[in-house]
Amino acid sequence: MFKRIKATETPRVSFSFEGQPIEASTGDTVASALMLSGQTHFRNTPISQSERGPFCMMGVCFECLVEIDGIPNRQACMIPVREGMVVRRQKGAIGVETE
């Protein structure tokens, strides 16, 4: 669905999304790398659990939230991919430990 305007010479990095390996170019954001690999379902909303993906791609809309290396609610469009990153869907509201 998405493709690069032109191939870049930047080094490749690999990371995982929901356990699947994804190839990307250095400098890609997590959001663009995921969309280039055909992924558009990034999260489920806290209220209705509906499926969402990136909308603004500039850090404003908070639609592209994912869990990265165990940290929830990260903005995929604002974070460059790094080798070995473990990315998962953000499934609704996070839990909080109050004890």
Next chain:
Amino acid sequence: MSYDTIVVGGGLVGAAIARGLCKLGEKVLVLDEGDVAFRASRGNFGLVWVQSKGDGMPEYARWSRHSADVWPEFSQDLLEETGIDTAYHKAGGAHLCLSEEAWERQSALIKRMHNVHGAAEYGAVMIERKELDTMLPGLGPDVVGASWSPHDGHASPLYLLRALHDSIARSGGEYRAEARVEGIAKEGSGYRVTTRAGSFSGAKVVLAAGLGNRSLGPLVGLEVPVFPQKGQILVTERTEMKFSMPTLFVRQTDEGSFLLGDSHEDAGFDLTSRPGIMADIATRAIRSFPFLKNLRLIRSWAALRVMSPDGFPIYQQSESHPGVFSVNCHSGVTLAGAHARTLAPMIARGRLEEPMSAFSRKRLHVQAH
């Protein structure tokens, strides 16, 4: 085309009054400034708060309580009419005390407020830490206890504003944006209001333009000594619901975000979020609920309260311009119920009745110049 009432200002105050007037069958026009307006309504923390209101002014204490009393039905009416839920919860409200000294201070306030309301009607109590732990999870070690009132609650200011505007439209009221008022002149037995979007005639005029009332008042023989008091708010990411009871500094919205707030600054018309105050707000919130330190902040904003010299609302009618009113307060959410259901009928009848005389500007003895 002539209106029964022209309401100047489309924020929570103006919209609540306009909605009340529409429900009484009046033909109403709301003139709104537009997106450049300071719009305290969009920055409101969202408390419907009674327990500490009116220390030194019993009429304000009772007026706030009256509004909280009508809020459940007011909110339900809006939901049934518009399908928009204001997210109002009358869960009671807690003012956390973070030191023995704060506890003593708050105890003294609660005692004074008992005298203001009459002990039987007030209903706020001091709650010690052990009992408070059964009411709110995750309290920090610094929390000594809290004052608590069953009349307090919270709502979404944004959904409330949207519901009010939706109700106005459904009731035949008209709304004009980008219609900053530039002149008000007598015309027959009514008034001609001139704006950037044209001029309009109305039998009555309500000034509900927040800080704008200061310059609009003199056009109709009213002195409106209001000034901006800045408040900043921080918003966390959404989490599972932990508590539905609001506290004065921290509340969780229906969507799961925590709002952290309650700063007070004299900073003129400055609307920028400043790190020093943001740090103070976050520090106090984390002392109250340490688990908040693990949450990411996703948003912050500043807004300007519409303050009077003594902090109490100003309601007045013009002596030189009959049928012109000004409404000024910083608690647009708390007082929305009273404005729609009690103040609007007075305006429809053409005069402010009791208990409103106590809220006249004359109490302030402000020098005109």
